[in-house]
Amino acid sequence: MFDTLSEKLQGVFSGLRGRGKLTDADIDQAMRAIRLSLLEADVSLPVVKQLTSAISERARGEEVATSLTPDQMVVKIVNEELSRLMGSSSVSLPISPRPPTIVLMAGLQGSGKTTCSAKLARFYQQQGRAPMLIACDVHRPAAAEQLSVLGAQLGIPVHREDGVTDAIGIAQRGIAAAKATVRDMVIVDTAGRTVVDEQMMAELVGVRDAVGPTAVVLVLDAMTGQTAVDVAVAFHEAVQFDGVILTKLDGDARGGAALSVRAVTGRPIFFVGTGEKIDALEAFHPDRMASRILGMGDVLTLIEKAQQNVDIDTAKDLEKKIMGGGMTLEDFLDQLRQIRKMGPVGQLLGMVPGLRNATKGRDLQIDDRQLDRLEAIISSMTPGERRRPEVINGSRRARIAQGSGTSVQEVNQLLAQFKQMRKMMKRIGKGGMPAIPGM
Amino acid sequence: MSEQVDELGRWAELFDLPLGETAPEPEVRRRGIFSRLKESLTKPSQTISPQLAGIFAPGLITQETWDDLEEALIGADCGMDASLALVEELRSEAMQGRIVNRNEIAKGLVAAVTRQMTPEPPKISLDADPTVILVVGVNGSGKTTTVGKLAHRLHQLDQKVVIGAADTFRAAAIDQLAIWADRSDAHLVRQAPGADPGAVAFDAVSSGVSRQADVVLIDTAGRLQTQHNLMEELRKVHAVIAKANSDAPHETLLVVDATTGQNGLSQARLFGQAVPLTGVIVTKLDGSAKGGIAVAINRELGIPVKMIGVGEQLDDLQPFNAQAYAQALFSPEPSPS
Numbered sequence: 001m002f003d004t005l006s007e008k009l010q011g012v013f014s015g016l017r018g019r020g021k022l023t024d025a026d027i028d029q030a031m032r033a034i035r036l037s038l039l040e041a042d043v044s045l046p047v048v049k050q051l052t053s054a055i056s057e058r059a060r061g062e063e064v065a066t067s068l069t070p071d072q073m074v075v076k077i078v079n080e081e082l083s084r085l086m087g088s089s090s091v092s093l094p095i096s097p098r099p100p101t102i103v104l105m106a107g108l109q110g111s112g113k114t115t116c117s118a119k120l121a122r123f124y125q126q127q128g129r130a131p132m133l134i135a136c137d138v139h140r141p142a143a144a145e146q147l148s149v150l151g152a153q154l155g156i157p158v159h160r161e162d163g164v165t166d167a168i169g170i171a172q173r174g175i176a177a178a179k180a181t182v183r184d185m186v187i188v189d190t191a192g193r194t195v196v197d198e199q200m201m202a203e204l205v206g207v208r209d210a211v212g213p214t215a216v217v218l219v220l221d222a223m224t225g226q227t228a229v230d231v232a233v234a235f236h237e238a239v240q241f242d243g244v245i246l247t248k249l250d251g252d253a254r255g256g257a258a259l260s261v262r263a264v265t266g267r268p269i270f271f272v273g274t275g276e277k278i279d280a281l282e283a284f285h286p287d288r289m290a291s292r293i294l295g296m297g298d299v300l301t302l303i304e305k306a307q308q309n310v311d312i313d314t315a316k317d318l319e320k321k322i323m324g325g326g327m328t329l330e331d332f333l334d335q336l337r338q339i340r341k342m343g344p345v346g347q348l349l350g351m352v353p354g355l356r357n358a359t360k361g362r363d364l365q366i367d368d369r370q371l372d373r374l375e376a377i378i379s380s381m382t383p384g385e386r387r388r389p390e391v392i393n394g395s396r397r398a399r400i401a402q403g404s405g406t407s408v409q410e411v412n413q414l415l416a417q418f419k420q421m422r423k424m425m426k427r428i429g430k431g432g433m434p435a436i437p438g439m
Numbered sequence: 440m441s442e443q444v445d446e447l448g449r450w451a452e453l454f455d456l457p458l459g460e461t462a463p464e465p466e467v468r469r470r471g472i473f474s475r476l477k478e479s480l481t482k483p484s485q486t487i488s489p490q491l492a493g494i495f496a497p498g499l500i501t502q503e504t505w506d507d508l509e510e511a512l513i514g515a516d517c518g519m520d521a522s523l524a525l526v527e528e529l530r531s532e533a534m535q536g537r538i539v540n541r542n543e544i545a546k547g548l549v550a551a552v553t554r555q556m557t558p559e560p561p562k563i564s565l566d567a568d569p570t571v572i573l574v575v576g577v578n579g580s581g582k583t584t585t586v587g588k589l590a591h592r593l594h595q596l597d598q599k600v601v602i603g604a605a606d607t608f609r610a611a612a613i614d615q616l617a618i619w620a621d622r623s624d625a626h627l628v629r630q631a632p633g634a635d636p637g638a639v640a641f642d643a644v645s646s647g648v649s650r651q652a653d654v655v656l657i658d659t660a661g662r663l664q665t666q667h668n669l670m671e672e673l674r675k676v677h678a679v680i681a682k683a684n685s686d687a688p689h690e691t692l693l694v695v696d697a698t699t700g701q702n703g704l705s706q707a708r709l710f711g712q713a714v715p716l717t718g719v720i721v722t723k724l725d726g727s728a729k730g731g732i733a734v735a736i737n738r739e740l741g742i743p744v745k746m747i748g749v750g751e752q753l754d755d756l757q758p759f760n761a762q763a764y765a766q767a768l769f770s771p772e773p774s775p776s
Contacts, residue, residue: 036519042700045514109723110579110696139751142615149610149632194725194751221579225516225700227728248578251663253702276608276666369668 024060030074031056043256044229047085047263055081085259086286091268093243096214099184100132102175104208106235107219109192112247114143116219116273117189118150119281120245123271124185125156126279132183134174135160136167136207137191139200147189154278157181167191167203168210175211188213195234208239216241217270220257222249228257229264236265246284247273258289327422329386333378340371376404377414389415446754450592453745453758454565491769495545504541505530508548515768517731518701521738525551545769552765556737561718561745561759563690565598569647571655571680571687573640575673575714576694577706578661581722583612585694585748586658587619588756593654600625601650603643603657605636605676616658622753626650636660636672637679644683657688664709677714690717692745695736697721697728707736718745721759725750730768 031052038048058077095101103120105113114137121131133151135158137143144160151158159174171188178186190207193200208216218232218241235241246258249272258269269284321327378386380403385392392400392415401408451457494507505526512522529547532538538547564570572589576582583606590600602625606612613629620627628643640657647655659676662669680687693716695703710716719742721733733744744759 039513040519040701042702045510108698110581112579140615141618142611145614146609146611153610194723196725221696221698223577223696223699223702223706225698225703225729225732226514227516227698228700231698248663250665251577251702252665252705253700256700 027056027059030059034078038256038259041254041256042223042225042228042260044226044260044264046229047260050263051081051085051259082259082289083287086262086289087268088286090283090285091243091270092283093217093270094215100175100178100186101184101215102186102188102211102213104188104190104211104213104216104239105219106190106204106216106239106241107192108194108221108231109140111192111219111221112273113137113192113219114146114189115150116245116247116281117147117187118154118156119273119278120217120271121151121156121185121187122154122278123281125154129185130183131156131185131187132174132178132181133158134171134178134186134188136170136174136188138165138167138170139191143189143191150278157183168206171207171211195231201234201238204239215243218244218261218267220244220246220261222246222255222257222272223251223253224257228260232261232265232267236267241265241267243268243270245269245271245273245281250274250276250280255289258284262286327425329378329381329389329418330383332418333375333386336371336375340368373404373406373410374414377401377406377411380404389418446757447595449560449758449760451596452560454563454593454596454598456565456596456598491545495541498541500533500538500541500544504544508544512731515729515731516700516703516735518704518735518739521731521735524738548769549762549765552734552769553761556734556761556764557743561743563718563745565653567684567686567689569601569644569652569655570689571644571647571657571684572690572692573657573659573677573680573688573714574692574694574720575659575710575716576661577663577696578609580661580694580696580699581748582606582661582694583615583619583658585720585722585746585756586616586656587623588748588753589746590619590625590656591623591753592756593656594623594625598653599651601643601647601652601655602627603640603655604629605639605643606658606660607632607634607636607639608660612658612660625656626652637676640676641679641683644680644687648684655687664706670709670713673710674713691715692718692720693742694720694722695732697724697730697732699732701732701735703732703736704739707740707742711740711742716742718743720744720746720748720756722748724748725755730764733764734768 034055035048035052038051039045043051055074055077058081059074093103105117105120107113117133121133124131133147133156135144135147137147144158144162148158148160159170159177161170161173164170167190174188175186188207188211190204191200193204195201216239218235220228220231224231232244244258244261244267246255246269249255261267262269269286271281272284274280274282321331377400380400381392385396385400392411397408397411401411404411491511494504494511498504508529509522509526512525513519517525525548528551529538529544532547533544538544563572574582574586586602590602593600600623602616602620604613604616604627606616607630610632613632617627617629619625626646628639628646630639630642636659643655643657646652657676657680659673660669662673664670677688677691691714693707693710695706699706707716707719719733719736721730721744724730724747736742737744744761744764747757747759747764749755749757
């Protein structure tokens with residue numbers, strides 16, 4: 001693995017640490033490292049230049065505040081400049097005062113438009129709206145079928161016309177159908193295109209003019225390289241998109257494309273796609289993204305996820321229990337399920353400040369399937385066994401292993417670990433250590 | 440018509456096959472790989488050409504020239520390391536007096552990239568019965584389309600093809616492949632959506648054996664290289680194929696979108712850790728893609744590029760030619776056709 005941007009920047013700044021003052025040479029060195037990091041993160045060259053010159057100017061001009069060490073100051077400046085470049089606050093997709101709200105999806109081939117259309121529909125469905133999908137990709141084989149399958153999974157109607165090659169007509173009839181069935185949110189999926197294909201771009205403009213969308217959204221792959229700016233500019237010139245959805249951000253792509261597009265077109269990023277699952281779509285927060293890039297962790301998102309998924313009262317009760325050493329396997333299972341509701345565990349750990357850095361180079365993969373097995377084992381126990389694991393003898397172990405499709409060794413391992421954990425928790429509780437939050 | 444035969448000839452060369460009497464069906468668009476590649480790479484003339492053209496314009500070579508060149512290479516997605524190395528290489532040639540004016544930088548650059556990316560034409564031998572080709576890559580890189588186009592070419596070369604639809608995850612991926620299989624007269628091995636991809640791959644290979652097919656192409660679901668479970672699944676698919684036929688898969692090809700930036704390196708590295716890669720296919724080299732990531736992948740990981748996709752048409756998948764690629768990417772000279 002190569003270093004992420006945050007690791008690189010931290011490397012630079014740790015070199016600056018422990019000095020009272022920044023010399024010009026220090027700043028130059030830091031700027032070179034920042035420049036390299038940004039380029040490796042696929043931020044486009046003109047944007048990198050703009051950013052580093054702004055950062056270096058501020059770093060030189062600014063008095064070193066007495067409360068901050070030089071490296072902290074540079075981190076602060078970089079963070080501020082990154083956030084500023086990405087827009088200071090999050091922007092949500094506009095909703096039409098006169099329904100239906102019509103969203104037109106545009107983008108290169110393979111950027112994830114169809115999946116994203118479904119995710120967006122799901123997002124608004126959860127907000128109590130009545131979405132409808134229109135399949136206007138008349139070029140890729142089976143694209144309409146893909147949208148239909150996704151729509152069926154979500155219980156969202158899909159307008160498709162097989163064998164029809166006139167995307168504009170499909171869009172118009174789809175909108176009419178949406179109005180007739182009182183859908184208040186219409187998402188129009190279009191064919192992926194290359195920016196140099198004038199015919200395809202003309203078709204997109206035609207669809208736009210025919211449906212009069214509330215918003216045109218550019219779907220952009222987070223892994224896009226230096227091309228991002230050209231793509232954004234070309235789409236912007238053709239259809240004047242209102243904002244961007246950045247897809248595939250759950251990989252190790254560093255998403256420099258987001259910075260570039262925002263800087264060059266001034267258009268905000270509405271959402272980011274963060275996983276394979278249909279609900280893996282999150283609002284984009286520029287400040288949080290900057291912190292994430294800088295390795296400061298994304299505590300806000302983590303807290304938000306916890307609040308959405310964890311019941312505070314139960315958590316408090318549990319905390320007391322755990323600290324008293326009275327935790328049962330039942331509690332453990334509850335706990336496990338609550339945490340897992342927040343998303344894949346590996347992803348959650350990535351949001352914890354410092355953890356990404358601390359585990360540098362080492363594999364931080366927590367296999368969610370491993371957790372599935374734990375769940376299965378505990379679920380195969382009787383309630384009595386969960387409360388008093390001591391009673392689990394050899395024959396019970398064999399039964400549990402068989403019931404959960406695991407082996408006796410795995411059951412043993414779980415029980416041993418649980419015993420150890422309980423002992424440890426009890427010790428912490430007695431030792432009067434600062435209370436660990438329930439989760 | 441001669442270009443048409445030429446094109447098929449290049450495929451015959453890639454697969455080490457004799458070019459038979461079969462004349463491909465006539466099609467309207469007929470240009471050589473080179474002109475098309477060059478055209479598609481330079482059409483959005485605002486991309487790298489003016490920058491490079493400025494560098495290659497007559498004049499003295501200064502420090503600024505080298506800096507500009509480095510930026511141009513980075514701007515083409517070649518990545519930091521490959522760009523710096525290439526500039527260093529050219530600079531030392533200049534010191535030895537082999538490059539004396541800016542014009543020669545272009546030639547030197549093309550030569551250096553060609554040297555690095557192996558001037559020998561790539562080969563995919565179809566000796567095995569059947570030869571199994573596994574196609575892997577991230578979501579949206581163009582695997583399914585590539586498998587379809589490859590099936591079409593092999594069909595033109597009189598090869599009997601079986602396609603395994605092991606992308607059982609993406610909605611309608613199997614339908615998309617069915618349409619491609621139909622177009623190229625290939626037998627499609629499929630199961631219900633959500634089925635075990637390993638089982639589909641195994642069936643495809645067995646079916647290839649019993650049908651005495653020449654080639655078995657296996658399409659897999661797109662996965663991000665950081666998704667541990669999905670990479671483990673891929674490892675399993677690879678192992679299952681080996682169980683069906685101990686030498687198989689004979690080729691494991693990574694499909695990389697040409698618009699990909701430095702993440703392409705991570706893709707090649709992590710996919711390579713899961714399954715031994717034998718080659719790379721760079722897709723979507725039309726549009727404004729820079730395609731320099733292929734240079735970076737080749738330089739850092741030594742995986743050869745075997746094919747490129749330059750457009751949406753059925754015949755827009757081409758065997759890789761290092762010289763043509765380098766020339767199309769970096770040379771301001773019109774192509775010698």
